[in-house]
Amino acid sequence: AGGGNDIQWCFSQVKGAVDDDVAEADIISTVEFNHSGELLATGDKGGRVVIFQQEQENKIQSHSRGEYNVYSTFQSHEPEFDYLKSLEIEEKINKIRWLPQKNAAQFLLSTNDKTIKLWKISERDKRPEGYNLKEEDGRYRDPTTVTTLRVPVFRPMDLMVEASPRRIFANAHTYHINSISINSDYETYLSADDLRINLWHLEITDRSFNIVDIKPANMEELTEVITAAEFHPNSCNTFVYSSSKGTIRLCDMRASALCDRHSKLFEEPEDPSNRSFFSEIISSISDVKFSHSGRYMMTRDYLSVKIWDLNMENRPVETYQVHEYLRSKLCSLYENDCIFDKFECCWNGSDSVVMTGSYNNFFRMFDRNTKRDITLEASRENNKPRTVLKPRKVCASGKRKKDEISVDSLDFNKKILHTAWHPKENIIAVATTNNLYIFQDKVN
């Protein structure tokens, strides 16, 4: 987007139940496009993964891109019980990460609080028929009734998409897993919990290497936890992790086996004019994402999105306020627990625009080149395909103009925590509590 050709976002699809009564298991907890953008995966609180596939573009009518339809649904994680600690382990899917496609099958990693699983999603469109010893329904024939021999052949069948767990990476995390990230070598990946980061090989499930450990000897001295971690998109030895104190550490695995000493520490000094009772907890970083180029990284804290140049540690190069009008409401947001909400953020394919969610089912986009930002709403009210979304505006104080919404009218139960941007095109997936919205740019 630049010059006079700003993107106009249009409603494309919405997935999920219509009724307002949200079943807790249906709450969407993660959204992720695969590397080609053809597949879109969601995970929910009930431990389910739903994968949507984009229809092949209709070459004749190319005024809209293909729709996303359900491709596969499977139960990834089940609730478990840790008998030693008398704790239930939630089945909620915290993160999904796709592997790049190597053959006909697709692979993804999904994780809950304690266990990571590698899933293979494969298509089956033919099946063998004509066995000598088995009937078509699988029952074994009496060998004495076999009088002739035939060679079984493959016959076409209705497409079936199967998901099977190929690896289960368990028992490596004492605390709750918040991130997984696949390395650019496509052989290893990291998983991070509150205090530790482990390195895994995709083929090996009974061993992982601990590469970061910030657990203090005396837990009473604990002052910060790890909130997110990600591998660099190009350098297979580099990863970053963010903390609850608003810092990001970049580590190089070549430096030492245990990367407790960072190579770089990214931290912005606090603005004294913004100090408040809650400043400490709102500086906690809820998400960190490298740009596709690998030159920048983006962090999300409660009120803002920051873009960091990897070559400059002392401050971000860009800061975007997501919902600054909430700064004076932090006490109320503490009371209703919203201050603990963990918003994610994402880059577009060309790293020129970033997106993140807010409340009232609003989501925000910031164009890094034009410095323009826009607020849009994910709502079923605009649900005619190709309806252009109208920009929304929140009135912080004073006179509310027409079409503006005042801060006190915002619905804090309607929050957009998870968003994803197609890696190549202007298609975005935005998750409200239990619905998935897909928006596309207007194609003339």
Place this chain on the structure above:
Amino acid sequence: MEVQKEAQRIMTLSVWKMYHSRMQRGGLRLHRSLQLSLIMRSARELYLSAKVEALDLEAPSPPARCPDPRLHPPREVEVPAACVPPDGEQPLPEPMDTQEEEETLVRCSPRPARVCRKRRSSSLSDGVDAGLVPSKKARLEEQEEAKDSSSEVPDCLPPPPAQAEGAFPNLARVLQRSFSGLLSRGPAASPTAPPARDAKPACRPADPMLSVLVRAVVAF
């Protein structure tokens, strides 16, 4: 006084949230516990600094020295006032007196049952902030039910049990017992009449509360 009330309200709310988070599926979350304890610490500091200001307006009372060697790590008590960055590494020269007084005030709170016996007779009459000095009730609390706390000043935190260490399930029982009175009123219960603690010495151990919950984090 408003600041004190607000700080106390936030502390009460935080304790309730901490308890409530243990009831959630998946149990206590370390990050959430840490955030809640940070808020409680800030609320406590705000409360203390407001109290100290109030005390400074009256005749300054001699700081009570606490003989208990097993002190809570002093790092978090180094911060003098709410307007100073919480690093605490460079204490300002100005509020040094305040800071010292504050430090001793707070230092004496962490081990309620043990310290309380000694201090009760000597220092409470000095007008030292009774709201922070733990009471004998802290130990009794364990044996008797929360009926004591409810007969006390209703709007303040009930004294925590003296021993909150140990395995996770024990902590759950202990917290449940101590906070049952508090919980029945719910987090929205706002301070009612001005607390009687200003009149007669009673113990509102904000700091032991924090140490209990820090121990909750440890146990986790």
